[in-house]
Amino acid sequence: MPLILPEEEVRALISIPDLVPVMERTLGQFSAGEVDQPLRSVLGIGRDRSFCGVMAAALDDPAAVGTKLITIVERNHERGLPSHLATVVLLDPETGALLALLDGRYITEARTPAVSAMAARQLATSGGGHTLAILGSGVQARSHLEAFSHTLDVETARVWSPNASHRERFVETAAASSGVSITAASSAEEAVREATLVVLATSSAVPVLDSAWVADGAHVTSVGAPVPDQREMDPQLVARARVIVDSRAAALAESGDIVQGIAEGHFEATQIAGEIGEIVNGTLRGRTSPSEVTVFKSLGMAVEDIAAAHLAYTRAREQGRGVEIDL
Numbered sequence: 001m002p003l004i005l006p007e008e009e010v011r012a013l014i015s016i017p018d019l020v021p022v023m024e025r026t027l028g029q030f031s032a033g034e035v036d037q038p039l040r041s042v043l044g045i046g047r048d049r050s051f052c053g054v055m056a057a058a059l060d061d062p063a064a065v066g067t068k069l070i071t072i073v074e075r076n077h078e079r080g081l082p083s084h085l086a087t088v089v090l091l092d093p094e095t096g097a098l099l100a101l102l103d104g105r106y107i108t109e110a111r112t113p114a115v116s117a118m119a120a121r122q123l124a125t126s127g128g129g130h131t132l133a134i135l136g137s138g139v140q141a142r143s144h145l146e147a148f149s150h151t152l153d154v155e156t157a158r159v160w161s162p163n164a165s166h167r168e169r170f171v172e173t174a175a176a177s178s179g180v181s182i183t184a185a186s187s188a189e190e191a192v193r194e195a196t197l198v199v200l201a202t203s204s205a206v207p208v209l210d211s212a213w214v215a216d217g218a219h220v221t222s223v224g225a226p227v228p229d230q231r232e233m234d235p236q237l238v239a240r241a242r243v244i245v246d247s248r249a250a251a252l253a254e255s256g257d258i259v260q261g262i263a264e265g266h267f268e269a270t271q272i273a274g275e276i277g278e279i280v281n282g283t284l285r286g287r288t289s290p291s292e293v294t295v296f297k298s299l300g301m302a303v304e305d306i307a308a309a310h311l312a313y314t315r316a317r318e319q320g321r322g323v324e325i326d327l
Contacts, residue, residue, distance in 0.1 A: 001043075001324040001325060001326055002097075002098040002099055002100055002101065002324065002325055002327065003099070003100040003101075003317075003322035003323065003324055003325075004100070004101050004322060004323045004324075004325055005100055005101070005102040005103065005312060005313070005316055005321070005322045006103050007082055007103040007105060007106050008081055008249045009103075009312075009316065009321055009322055010103050010106050010107060010312050011106050012321070013311075013312040013315045013316055014074060014107075014110065014308060014311055014312045014315070015110065016110045016113055016114050016117075016143060016146055016147045016150065017114075017147075017150050017151075017152065018311070019110055019111050019311075020114045020117055020118050020147070020150075020151055021113035021118075022114070022307050022308065022310075022311060023111060023114045023118050023307070024118045024251065024280055026059070026303050026304060026307040026308075027115065027118075027122040027246065027275070027276055027277035027280060027301075027303075027304075028277045028280040028281045029059065029060075029061065029277070029280060029284075029303075030246075030247070030275075030277050030301065030303050031275045031276075031277025031280070031283075032277065032281055034060060034061070034177075034283070035057060035058065035059050035060070035303050036056075036057065036058040037057040037301060037302050037303050038056065039249060039253060039254075040053045040054060040055040040056075040250075040254075040302065041053070041054040041239040041252060042054075042104060042254075043107060046073070047070070048073070048074075048075060049071035050068075050071060050072060050073040050074070050075075050225065051071060051073075051226075052069075052071050052181070053068075053069070053070045053071075054067060054068075054069060054072070055067060055068045055069075055301070055302035055305060055307045056072065056302055057095065057301070057302035057303040057305070058221075059303060059306060059310075061290075061305060062307075062310055062314075063093045064090065064093060064306050064307065064309075065091050065093045065096075065306065066088055066089050066090040066091055066305075066306045066309060066310075067088070067089045067302070068086055068088045068089075068104050068107075068108075068302055068305040068306075068309075069085070069086060069087050069104070070084065070085070070104060070108065071084070071085050071086070071088070072084050072085040073085070073097070074203065075310045077163070077283055081152045082105060082139070083203075084105060084107055084108060084139070084203050084222075085104075086103070086104025086107065086108050086179070086305075087100040087102070087103065087104050087147070088100075088101070088103075088104040088107060088305055088306070090102065090306070090309050090310065090313055091173035098327065099313060100309070100316075100322070102309050102312060102313070103154060104305065104309075104323075107305055107308045107309060107312070108300070108305070109139050109140070109143050109309075110143065110308065111300075111305060111308045112140060112143065112144075112223055112298065112304075113140065113143040113144040113146065113147035113148070113223075113299055113302045114147055115246065115276075115298055115300075115304060116144055116147060116148075116199070116221045116223060116296065116298060117144075117147040117148055117150070117151035117152065118151070118219065118276070118280075118319070119244065119276045119296040119298070120148065120151070120152055120197060120219055120221060120262075120296070121151055121152060122276065122280070122286045123219050123244060123279075123286050123287055123294040123299065124152065124196065124197060124219040124280050124281060124294070125196060125217050125219070125287070125290055127153075128153030128155070129153060129155045130152055130153055130154045130155060130196045130197050131154075131156050131158070131194065131195045131196050131197070132145070132148055132154045132156070132157040132158070132180070132190040132195060132196075132197045132199065133157070133158050133159075133160075133192045133195035133196075133197070133198045133199070133206050133231075134157060134158070134159045134160075134191070134199045134201065135159075135160055135161065135186075135188055135191060135192070135198070135199070135200050135201065135202055135209065136159075136161055136200065136201035136202045136203075137159060137161035137163070137166040137167045137169070137196045138161075138166075138201065138203075140201035140223055140224075141159065141170065141199070141201040142170065142173075142174060144199045144201055144221070145157060145159075145174055145178050145180070145182070146178065148197065149179060149283060150179050152197070154180050154197070155173075155180070155181065156180065156183075157178070157180050157181070157182040157183075157184055158181070158182070158184075158185045158190070158191040158195065159171060159182065159183075159184055159185065159191065159227075159250075160173075160184070160185040160187060160188050160190070160191040161184075161202075162300065165277055167184040167185075168184050171183065171184045172183070172263055172327075179308070186212075188208055188209065188213070189210070189213045192213040192214060193213055193215070194215055195215065195218060196215070196218055196219065197218070197219055197221075198214065198218055198220045198221065199220075199221045199223070200209075200220070200221065200222040200223065200224055200232040200233065201223050201224055202224040202225075202232055203224060204224065204225070204232055205220075205225075205229065205230040205231070205232045205256075206231065207231055207232060207233055207235075208232055209233050209234060209237060210231060210234045210237070211234045211236040211237035211240055211311045214237060214293055215301045215321070216291040216292075216293065217290055217291050217292065217293070218293055218294075219287075219294045219296070219309070220233070220237070220241065220293065220294070220295045220296070221292075221293075221295075221296050221298065222257060222295065222296070222297050222298065223298045223300075225255065225256045225257055226254060226255070226299050226300065227254060227256060228253075228254060228255070228256050228260070229260075230256045231256035231257040231260055231261075232257060233257050233279075235257075235260070235261040235264060235266040235267070236313065237293070237295070238240075238257055238258070238261050238266065238267060238271065239261070239266045239267045239271065240289070240293055240307070241292075241293040241294060241295040242273050242288060242292055242293070242294045242295070242299060243271055243272050243273055243294075243295045244272075244274060244275065244276050244279065244286070244295065244296050244297070245258075245272055245274075245275055245276070245295075245296070245297045245299075246275065246276055246277075246297075246298050246299060246300070246301055247275060247301055248272055248274070248275055249300065250299050250301065250325065251272060251297055252269055252272070255297055255299055257297055258272065258297065263320055278294060281285075295298065
C-alpha cells in the first residue's frame, strides 16, 4: 500500500548531511547520462502568474522514478504560508504503481544546500577558516548556513538582506545552532567584501552581487533566480568567473544569470565550463588556480528530489514510519 509522508516524517528520516553524498552520486550519474530527466515544465498560475513547476526523473541506481510538483507564490507570506510548496510523487519503477506521496517542501529545503555544499567542496579554495557571506535571510539562507558549516571549515559568517529585522532575527536564531560566529551586515557589499564563500539565496529579479565586491579566489553559489527574467549576479561577475552548473541544458534555457548575460553580449554559452557532475566524475577540472573566482549556478533538478525522496521512502519502510493509504 502507498505511504503518505508529511513534512515532520520526512524531516525525521533525512537530513542535509545525509544528502550531501547522495547528491554527489546522483549528479555524477546525471552528467554521465545515466538518468532520464527532461527539462521541467513551467506554468504561470493565478492572477499573479505565480510559478508552478512539474519536474520528473528516473534513476537506475537506486531504481527510482517520480515527479515533484512545486509552486512559488510570494503572496503566501501574507497568508501565513511558505512561499515555496511542493509534493513528490514516487512510483514503483517495476510496475508504475504509486509508492508514496511525500512533502516536497523540506526535500527542496534540504537537497538544495546539500548540492551547494558538495559543489563548494569541489570548487572552493583548499584550507580552512572560510568567511561565508549570505545574501538572503529565508529558508534557503538558513539551510545553506547549516550545510556549509557541516561540510566546510567555516569560521565566520556575515548575512545581509534588505529587511533589517529579518537579518537580525536570522543572526539570533542561527548563531545558537550553527556553531559559527555570525553577524548581520548593513549592506550586501559589507557582507561580501573579503569573503571566501558567497551564497546568494534571494528572490530578487535584479542583480544583488557586484563583481567588484568579490575577492579573487572566492567561490560563489547562486540558488535564486530560477527563471529567465530574474538574476542575482552582475553579468561582469559571470563573465569573470569559471562557471559551473548543475545542468548545462537547464542553465541555457532557464537561468536568467546565463540567458540574459548571453543576450546582452557579456559572454557566450561557452562561458559555462561544465557541470558539477563532470567534476565529480573526474572528466572536468574544477578550480584551475587559487586566485580564480568560481561560480556554481544551481537551478535544482528532479533527479535530486527523486533521489532524496527514495532515501526517505526506503528509511520509512525500514522504520515502519508513515501512513499507509488505499487508493
